[in-house]
Amino acid sequence: MLQKSLSGRSLNNSITSDDILGKEVIDKDGGFIGVVEKVLIDPSLLEFIGISVDKGFLRRGLSIGKNYIDKVAEHAIFLKIPVAYEIRGKIVFDRDGKEVGVVSGIDLYGEYNRIKNLIVKPYSLFPLVKEIEIPYSYVREVGDNVMLNVAKSVLEKGK
Amino acid sequence: MEIDSIIKKEAGFDKTIGLRNLLRKKVLSKGGKVVGSVCEIRISPRSGSLEGVMVSRGPFQKTLYIGRSYFSHLSNDSVILNIEPSLLLMSSLVVTFEGKVIGRVCEVSRKGESNEIDFITARKLFSKFTISNSGIKSIGKSIILRQGYHVTKESFWKKSE
Numbered sequence: 001m002l003q004k005s006l007s008g009r010s011l012n013n014s015i016t017s018d019d020i021l022g023k024e025v026i027d028k029d030g031g032f033i034g035v036v037e038k039v040l041i042d043p044s045l046l047e048f049i050g051i052s053v054d055k056g057f058l059r060r061g062l063s064i065g066k067n068y069i070d071k072v073a074e075h076a077i078f079l080k081i082p083v084a085y086e087i088r089g090k091i092v093f094d095r096d097g098k099e100v101g102v103v104s105g106i107d108l109y110g111e112y113n114r115i116k117n118l119i120v121k122p123y124s125l126f127p128l129v130k131e132i133e134i135p136y137s138y139v140r141e142v143g144d145n146v147m148l149n150v151a152k153s154v155l156e157k158g159k
Numbered sequence: 160m161e162i163d164s165i166i167k168k169e170a171g172f173d174k175t176i177g178l179r180n181l182l183r184k185k186v187l188s189k190g191g192k193v194v195g196s197v198c199e200i201r202i203s204p205r206s207g208s209l210e211g212v213m214v215s216r217g218p219f220q221k222t223l224y225i226g227r228s229y230f231s232h233l234s235n236d237s238v239i240l241n242i243e244p245s246l247l248l249m250s251s252l253v254v255t256f257e258g259k260v261i262g263r264v265c266e267v268s269r270k271g272e273s274n275e276i277d278f279i280t281a282r283k284l285f286s287k288f289t290i291s292n293s294g295i296k297s298i299g300k301s302i303i304l305r306q307g308y309h310v311t312k313e314s315f316w317k318k319s320e
Contacts, residue, residue, distance in 0.1 A: 026258060026303075029297075030252070030298070030303050031299065031300040075258035075260075076258025082299075093187060141190050142190065143188065144192035145192065147187070
């Protein structure tokens with residue numbers, strides 16, 4: 001339907017919330033993060049500031065700032081970053097490939113997508129075993145799992 | 160254990176690892192994916208140096224032979240590779256530049272026996288798509304294609320569109 005415009009500029013190339021809502025969100029590594037459920041707008045500046053992502057049943061949602069959005073494509077929203085929270089549940093291996101534990105939590109720099117420390121639950125027969133905090137500088141590679149650049153003995157000394 | 164060494168220019172005993180220790184140890188990709196476990200170690204009969212390992216991936220998977228140029232680190236606990244083996248891309252999602260999922264990888268064709276991809280084949284229901292290496296933008300949890308890449312579609316009732 002043809003509409004009249006009172007914006008002072010051409011709005012032909014703009015997109016609407018309908019173009020964003022319900023789309024899949026894909027991170028830099030090609031991981032499917034969830035579905036956009038809200039478009040976030042600053043009430044005073046009336047500017048688009050980000051999106052809220054529904055990650056599925058019983059999973060906490062996630063808000064992503066617009067600076068982390070790469071593009072709004074026809075079928076999905078692509079991010080510029082691998083989402084830091086996606087590291088949870090990955091197995092941590094030391095420099096020699098020895099299993100250290102599983103990432104149970106992360107410590108971020110403020111609300112940025114930068115990890116300060118990994119909280120790792122060591123493999124143990126005892127359920128109440130103390131978690132280890134591993135500085136992110138010890139991480140060599142993050143892929144399907146997490147590879148460290150130090151030996152497990154170094155982490156045990158730092159406990 | 161105290162031992163006497165008879166060596167010339169070779170690395171000392173403490174700088175080597177026993178081949179027997181490597182057997183049944185995990186093989187990890189660069190990003191920590193468990194590829195399988197070492198089931199055999201192959202050495203060159205001429206030079207006596209390690210040439211590669213056979214990796215067992217489970218009862219219904221083909222055994223892999225990985226050459227030593229793809230090793231990053233050997234230890235008494237595992238063999239760590241310097242690659243993500245392209246054969247492990249099987250069943251990864253293939254996504255276009257516009258974010259449309261076109262299917263899952265059902266075949267990975269490599270350049271010779273190297274880890275370099277020549278083309279991949281993805282499948283969705285009754286359609287098959289062939290994607291050459293030049294059409295791939297990034298490989299991670301899924302495979303994202305380049306902008307404007309035209310995917311060749313094959314349907315079972317109509318070969319190559």
